[in-house]
Amino acid sequence: MTPARKKRLALVVLMVAGVSVGVSFALQSLNxxxxxxxxxxxxxxxxxxxxRLFRVGGMVVAGSVSRPGDGLTVxxxxxxxxxxxxxxxxxxxxxLFREGxxxxxxxxxxxxxxxxxxxxxxxxxxxxMPPELAEMHKAREAQQ
Amino acid sequence: xxxxxxPLVIFALMVGLLxxxxxxxxxxxxxxxxxxxxxxxxxxxxxxxxxxxxxxDMMGQxxxxxxxxxxxxSCRDEHEVITRLARENLVAVIxxxxxxxxxxxERWLRxxxxxxxTSVIDRDGRVGIDWGVYGVPETFVIGADGAIKYKHIGPxxxxxxxxxxxxxxxxxxx
Amino acid sequence: MIPEIGHLAxxxxxxxxxxxxIVPLAGASLGIQRxxxxxxxxxxxxxxxxxxxxACLTWAFLAHDFSVLYVAQNSNSELPLIYRISGVWGSHEGxxxxxxxxLAGWAGAVAVFTPSVPRVMRARVLxxxxxxxxxxxxxxxxxxxxxxxxxxAAPEGSDLNPLLQDIGLAIxxxxxxxxxxGFSVAFAFAIAALISGQVDSAWARWARPWTNIAWMFLTxxxxxxxxxxxxxxxxxxWWFWDPVENASFMPWLIGTALMHxxxxxxxxxxxxxxxxxxxxxxxxxxxxxxxxVRSGVLTSVHAFATDPERGVFILGFLxxxxxxSLALYAWRAxxxxxxxxxxxxxxxxxxxLNNVFLAVVTAAILLGTLYPIAIDAxxxxxxxxxxxxxxxxxxxxxxxxxxxxxxxxLRWKSDSIARLRGKLWLPxxxxxxxxxxxxxxxxxxxxxxxxxxxxxxWIALTAGLALYDRVRGRALGSALRSTPAGFYxxxxxxVGVAVFIVGVTLTSLYTVERDLRMAPxxxxxxxxxxxxxxxxxxxxxxxYTATRGGFSVRSESxxxxxxxxxxxxxxxxxxxxxxxxxxxxxxxxxxxxxxxxPLDSAGTWAVRVYYKPFIRWIWLGALIMGIGGIVAxxxxxxxxxxxxxAGDAAANEAAS
Numbered sequence: 012m013t014p015a016r017k018k019r020l021a022l023v024v025l026m027v028a029g030v031s032v033g034v035s036f037a038l039q040s041l042n043x044x045x046x047x048x049x050x051x052x053x054x055x056x057x058x059x060x061x062x063r064l065f066r067v068g069g070m071v072v073a074g075s076v077s078r079p080g081d082g083l084t085v086x087x088x089x090x091x092x093x094x095x096x097x098x099x100x101x102x103x104x105x106x107l108f109r110e111g112x113x114x115x116x117x118x119x120x121x122x123x124x125x126x127x128x129x130x131x132x133x134x135x136x137x138x139x140m141p142p143e144l145a146e147m148h149k150a151r152e153a154q155q
Numbered sequence: 156x157x158x159x160x161x162p163l164v165i166f167a168l169m170v171g172l173l174x175x176x177x178x179x180x181x182x183x184x185x186x187x188x189x190x191x192x193x194x195x196x197x198x199x200x201x202x203x204x205x206x207x208x209x210x211x212d213m214m215g216q217x218x219x220x221x222x223x224x225x226x227x228x229s230c231r232d233e234h235e236v237i238t239r240l241a242r243e244n245l246v247a248v249i250x251x252x253x254x255x256x257x258x259x260x261e262r263w264l265r266x267x268x269x270x271x272x273t274s275v276i277d278r279d280g281r282v283g284i285d286w287g288v289y290g291v292p293e294t295f296v297i298g299a300d301g302a303i304k305y306k307h308i309g310p311x312x313x314x315x316x317x318x319x320x321x322x323x324x325x326x327x328x329x
Numbered sequence: 330m331i332p333e334i335g336h337l338a339x340x341x342x343x344x345x346x347x348x349x350x351i352v353p354l355a356g357a358s359l360g361i362q363r364x365x366x367x368x369x370x371x372x373x374x375x376x377x378x379x380x381x382x383x384a385c386l387t388w389a390f391l392a393h394d395f396s397v398l399y400v401a402q403n404s405n406s407e408l409p410l411i412y413r414i415s416g417v418w419g420s421h422e423g424x425x426x427x428x429x430x431x432l433a434g435w436a437g438a439v440a441v442f443t444p445s446v447p448r449v450m451r452a453r454v455l456x457x458x459x460x461x462x463x464x465x466x467x468x469x470x471x472x473x474x475x476x477x478x479x480x481x482a483a484p485e486g487s488d489l490n491p492l493l494q495d496i497g498l499a500i501x502x503x504x505x506x507x508x509x510x511g512f513s514v515a516f517a518f519a520i521a522a523l524i525s526g527q528v529d530s531a532w533a534r535w536a537r538p539w540t541n542i543a544w545m546f547l548t549x550x551x552x553x554x555x556x557x558x559x560x561x562x563x564x565x566x567w568w569f570w571d572p573v574e575n576a577s578f579m580p581w582l583i584g585t586a587l588m589h590x591x592x593x594x595x596x597x598x599x600x601x602x603x604x605x606x607x608x609x610x611x612x613x614x615x616x617x618x619x620x621x622v623r624s625g626v627l628t629s630v631h632a633f634a635t636d637p638e639r640g641v642f643i644l645g646f647l648x649x650x651x652x653x654s655l656a657l658y659a660w661r662a663x664x665x666x667x668x669x670x671x672x673x674x675x676x677x678x679x680x681x682l683n684n685v686f687l688a689v690v691t692a693a694i695l696l697g698t699l700y701p702i703a704i705d706a707x708x709x710x711x712x713x714x715x716x717x718x719x720x721x722x723x724x725x726x727x728x729x730x731x732x733x734x735x736x737x738x739l740r741w742k743s744d745s746i747a748r749l750r751g752k753l754w755l756p757x758x759x760x761x762x763x764x765x766x767x768x769x770x771x772x773x774x775x776x777x778x779x780x781x782x783x784x785x786x787w788i789a790l791t792a793g794l795a796l797y798d799r800v801r802g803r804a805l806g807s808a809l810r811s812t813p814a815g816f817y818x819x820x821x822x823x824v825g826v827a828v829f830i831v832g833v834t835l836t837s838l839y840t841v842e843r844d845l846r847m848a849p850x851x852x853x854x855x856x857x858x859x860x861x862x863x864x865x866x867x868x869x870x871x872x873y874t875a876t877r878g879g880f881s882v883r884s885e886s887x888x889x890x891x892x893x894x895x896x897x898x899x900x901x902x903x904x905x906x907x908x909x910x911x912x913x914x915x916x917x918x919x920x921x922x923x924x925x926x927p928l929d930s931a932g933t934w935a936v937r938v939y940y941k942p943f944i945r946w947i948w949l950g951a952l953i954m955g956i957g958g959i960v961a962x963x964x965x966x967x968x969x970x971x972x973x974x975a976g977d978a979a980a981n982e983a984a985s
Contacts, residue, residue: 037693037721041700044717048710066712073279078928083844083935092284102844103925103935106906111254111280159662162606163655166613169699170648173620176702177640231402231487235479266484314638 046117051089051096059120067096067126068115076110089116089126100128107133193220193295193303194285198275201252201260208249208275210301217327218247219320220295221271222283224255225263227291233310234267237294240316241270245324246296250274253283253291296323332397335385336476339426342378342433343466349375349436349459353452358524368452369440375462376437383430386475387417396482399423399475405488405902407872415499416489421623421639422475424502428619429465431503431510436462439514439539446535453521454514461513464646472639488872488902497557505550505577509615511543512584512608519608520654523661528605529668533595536608538962540591541818544584545958551577552951560910565842565921565939567947570718575698576618579691583611586687588958589680596741597677598668603684605665606658613651614691620647621698672743679736686729693721730784730830733823734791738798756794760787772839781834788827792820818961822954829950835943842940844925848933856940857885858920864932865924873898875909878924878934882913897924910937918942 047065049058059065067089075088084101087110098116108114108131118128197209221237223230241248250271252260257276264274277283286295296305305323307315349371356364386399390413395401403419412419418427436458443451469475492498518536522528554577559567568574587607594604620643671677697713704711738752764783771778799816800808841856849864863879876897883890893911900907910923918940925935 033689036724037696040717040720041697041713044714044720045700045704045711046714048712064714081846083846083925083928092287103923103937106908159602160659162609163652163659166651166655170644170652172699172702172706173644173647175706177644235398268481 050091052094055094073110201274225259238270247272332476338382345375346462354456365452368455372440376433379433398479401483404486457517491900501553508547512611514539516612519605528601541962548955580614601665602662676739737795756790785827785830815964821957825954832946
């Protein structure tokens with residue numbers, strides 16, 4: 012091999028190595044930061060991941076919103092019209108949080124099986140149904 | 156085959172993915188309520204609160220139930236299409252005024268026009284739950300036998316009216 | 330009547346666009362001069378008709394013509410004038426019309442401001458732009474006609490989405506579109522050059538100012554969007570890695586790579602194929618962004634009302650435009666030969682590395698954005714959290730920051746490590762010492778703070794050194810004057826990056842956020858300021874009702890006092906609640922108060938209080954970058970070309 016070729020080969024090897032390290036790094040990070048979406052039924056069925064953040068989506072049950080204590084903690088039930096999950100959240104709810112509206116919450120389950128939310132999202136659209144939920148709902152209906 | 160073709164290949168793969176993403180239309184899967192008896196209700200009418208309308212009253216005729224609310228923005232988009240459907244005079248179009256304030260609802264109808272034969276008040280959304288409503292608007296076609304024949308989620312557009320709703324109604328009527 | 334004129338003008342514009350697309354391209358290939366000459370007048374005519382159409386829609390908004398469905402849906406008789414003008418692009422149909430107007434505007438600008446570009450080349454560029462116009466006009470006319478009538482007319486409109494009733498968001502979309510669509514010019518130049526086989530230094534010089542200006546608009550557009558999200562959504566965040574944000578950020582990254590790659594192609598005649606590919610990608614990603622935002626394949630906090638039919642159309646358009654371009658690229662690019670070899674240790678090499686990093690960052694963001702669709706295909710429902718994007722972005726751009734400093738001082742063609750070491754040790758030492766020093770005076774020491782400050786200082790110092798190198802040993806005044814604008818633009822762009830890094834670093838690490846329960850008279854201390862809540866009052870303002878909270882803020886030392894009035898608004902027509910934060914902005918910190926919700930009947934409210942250090946530097950950095958872009962585009966050598974006639978282009982080329 013001529014020196015020029017050697018140099019070129021080294022460069023190619025270096026680049027391939029760099030790219031593969033980068034890609035594996037990216038995929039690993041991607042996998043660590045995925046948040047699964049679960050419905051209240053799936054959470055009740057024990058399908059929620061225990062050790063990591065996930066999202067739960069559903070409609071806020073009318074009349075279920077309460078503020079136990081005098082802090083900023085709010086508690087409400089979330090339903091997919093089959094099962095319910097109690098959600099606890101400390102902080103300020105989004106503008107469009109309303110009873111009967113679809114919302115998504117990020118968080119994890121506590122020891123009692125309640126969902127402790129770190130973030131509550133409501134879309135800026137009154138007719139919002141989280142599409143993930145809409146589809147899950149559908150898929151389940153289709154199975155029945 | 157040259158390396159300059161790689162971008163095209165990668166792009167083609169991505170288009171496949173995006174096309175697949177588009178096909179994931181949640182509105183296409185049929186509801187389990189189809190061909191089952193419509194859940195019964197008896198509710199006060201918006202325009203005559205002392206009177207009640209029940210599913211039994213509608214037995215023997217083909218009718219349409221359109222779920223709407225004055226707080227629902229897409230209902231406004233849909234309003235024109237529902238008006239068109241009502242003007243066809245094929246079937247009675249009943250509104251299910253869902254989780255709404257009756258005063259607001261009446262103002263809404265005055266403002267945009269009232270296409271409905273009548274609207275019934277589902278203040279707490281209980282009937283909506285029976286009917287499997289999870290978003291407003293939704294539209295049901297109910298046959299003379301009292302069974303749900305068709306369900307449309309989201310606003311009915313002129314296209315879906317022509318392509319889906321009207322054919323179902325015409326077939327039921329014939 | 331006027332809306333019908335608007336619709337008709339749109340259809341005429343489509344016909345003109347067809348002529349603009351087909352005739353000049355055919356003429357250029359067949360060598361028919363008269364057909365080639367049609368490019369400029371047809372581009373101008375097309376601009377005229379799209380402008381008429383746009384003016385008609387604006388008129389319908391101004392005149393409260395609620396017999397136009399789009400106006401009835403997005404306006405109201407109580408809507409203030411400015412939001413009736415901006416309401417035109419407040420929803421899908423009108424914003425597409427704005428897209429078309431901007432596109433026709435860019436084509437018109439190319440027609441007028443490129444007398445130095447050979448006629449055949451210009452005809453091809455305008456032809457390609459015409460093709461893109463055809464696609465967009467068809468899209469509007471077939472799926473999204475903004476002039477559709479609503480008969481009988483609505484007595485009252487259902488009002489503009491309250492989120493959009495804000496000055497920041499009123500000007501955000503036009504800026505963003507000017508950027509997005511501006512990349513279509515670079516794209517058209519690339520396609521025209523691939524057709525003719527002429528991807529060379531002269532081509533790069535024609536394409537450069539257009540790319541810079543488009544990039545400047547996109548930079549400002551993204552910054553405005555971020556600023557708007559900060560104060561209007563009431564969350565106090567400035568970037569969420571939301572799919573819609575990513576959709577605008579990816580073209581920006583590739584556009585940035587393209588600017589740098591064009592520099593190499595112009596100076597050295599290398600990386601031709603790569604530059605052309607980047608130009609295609611920048612525009613392809615703009616189109617992809619449009620697709621993602623409007624088709625509903627991805628969920629996002631601020632996606633448009635979506636419609637699968639529109640999604641199918643845009644996807645088809647994407648396939649034709651991008652697929653066609655990439656096929657052309659696959660066919661023609663092998664013919665492009667580099668004029669010279671590239672040494673890694675040279676400015677060329679540094680720019681190449683810059684391109685690699687930017688492309689990889691873009692790929693990582695694209696992966697994270699599209700991954701949910703891929704998982705969906707396998708039957709799972711996921712979303713990718715911001716930590717992924719943050720990690721990828723910072724891991725991949727950190728080396729880029731180091732590279733900026735080295736790259737500015739590297740010589741073209743080849744350089745030596747010894748020379749570089751001699752130059753760079755001083756700024757390196759100063760940056761490390763200064764950065765660590767500054768990180769020690771922060772409220773709490775973080776390694777990330779030190780790293781960010783070192784990086785920012787490093788970039789700023791090397792930029793200063795690059796300027797010093799340029800003027801050293803010469804009379805200062807004349808040396809500064811003779812330095813080309815392109816050089817100043819480059820310095821400004823990089824200094825903007827440094828300012829941005831300071832903002833991001835300090836804001837992310839030292840923000841203090843408190844969600845508080847406050848009754849009237851309560852006082853809380855946050856980050857050295859005392860916030861006293863004085864209660865709320867109701868106000869009726871034209872189309873909304875406001876609950877306004879009164880807060881007194883005083884610094885603990887007592888020498889700074891200010892009153893802040895955050896609002897909770899209910900827009901009457903749509904019954905939509907909106908949080909209007911009150912912000913006391915400052916160069917070194919923002920104080921941010923937003924009302925949450927009432928907690929009891931005694932007037933207790935949930936209140937969000939933020940202390941955000943140096944957050945303004947984020948947008949200030951973007952502004953400086955944008956100014957850099959425009960300064961670089963104003964470089965005399967582009968203007969000289971504009972003034973000269975076609976025949977002189979080659980001579981100029983040789984002279985510089």
